[in-house]
Amino acid sequence: MLKKILLTGAGGRLGSYLREPLTKMANELVSIDIKSEIGSLYDKETFKQIDLQDFSAIKEVSKGVDVIVHFGAIVDEAPFPKLLGPNFIGSYNIWEAGYLNNVKRIIYASSIHAVGMYPKNEFIDTEVPHRPDTFYGLAKCFTEDLGKMYFEKCGLESVHLRILSCAKVSNSRALGTWLSYDDLVHLVNRAIDTPVTGFKIVYGVSNNDRSPVDNSSASFLGYRPRDNAERFAKEILNGTYPENPGSPEVALHGGPFAATNLGESGIGGFGIIDESKTKD
Ligand SMILES: NC(=O)c1ccc[n+]([C@@H]2O[C@H](COP(=O)([O-])OP(=O)(O)OC[C@H]3O[C@@H](n4cnc5c(N)ncnc54)[C@H](O)[C@@H]3O)[C@@H](O)[C@H]2O)c1
Secondary structure, three states: OEEEEEEEOOOOHHHHHHHHHHHOOEEEEEEEEOOOOOOOOOOOEEEEEOOOOOHHHHHHHOOOOOEEEEOOOOOOOOOHHHHHHHHHHHHHHHHHHHHHOOOOEEEEEEEHHHOOOOEOOOOEEOOOOOOOOOHHHHHHHHHHHHHHHHHHHHOOEEEEEEEOEOOOOOOOOHHHHEOOHHHHHHHHHHHHHOOOOOEEEEEEOOOOOOOOEEOHHHHHHOOOOOOOHHHHHHHHHOOOOOOOOOOHHHHEOOOHHHHOOOOOOOHHHHOOOOOOOOOO
16 A cells, blocks of 8 residues: 555546545545645545645645656646646656655656647557647647656656546547546556556557557556447447548547647537536
8 A cells, every 4th residue: 555645636527536546545645736625525635725836835745655646737728838837847846846755656647639640540559759739739748758757867657648538428539539437547546556667658548449549568557448438339420420531630639639720729629528526
């Protein structure tokens, strides 16, 4: 059992599904977010309101922590100066504080948008060079490289979960890209409890028949997703076919973010339904 886990972005949608399972993996879970409150706390959980841009607060809160699960970020495309603090400098603050405090490993919520400009009919593995589709995706590339550098220079391990889309399946893209909440929890669990990871990238995707990515190089993590979006295919594809295969939104891995202009919000294109979990 770990002593202490730090979760950033605890007030977010994915954070809401991770909080309770993480309390089962350590004696203490410290949840942080820029929001002032995140609802009722679980047993063994404490909450602090902290901005990722505040290095001294991040350094203080990561003392005595074994593993940081870094999910806090602005989750949309936006002008570069708006993302610079939370998504770029915030990542640096997490890694530098983690290094100074002897944190063993960081689990990072990366994204398919680090490689979003690859064509959809290319089955991409975890080793392909970055091809970000937005400034948002560029921050994911930056953080993956940051993680690689801190491992190679300082021995700080990190596992980068390139999540495709962790939300209710509501469109044809999600038949390939869906990551169920249960599989997300299993993936984070394996990223934490695998004895040795070094620096590793793994796609966060369920066991979908139509998955467009290859996780074989991350097999040693023991991530074996159980859910499959195919069960939604009949309902989702009914009346929506054929799509325009020439549009970047359809043809590229990044979907709506591959089609949006740099700096312009694209999150609406994903049709995400907010179904954050709340403590009973
Ligand atoms: N949901 C998905 O399908 C998906 C896909 C790929 C990657 N991701 C990544 O997963 C993570 C969580 O995504 P989510 O869907 O839960 O998004 P979310 O917006 O619900 O959660 C993000 C959280 O980060 C917090 N945050 C933002 N700026 C902050 C700051 N400056 N300091 C501290 N906290 C700050 C927000 O308040 C929010 O609670 C993000 O890093 C996102 O990029 C999500």
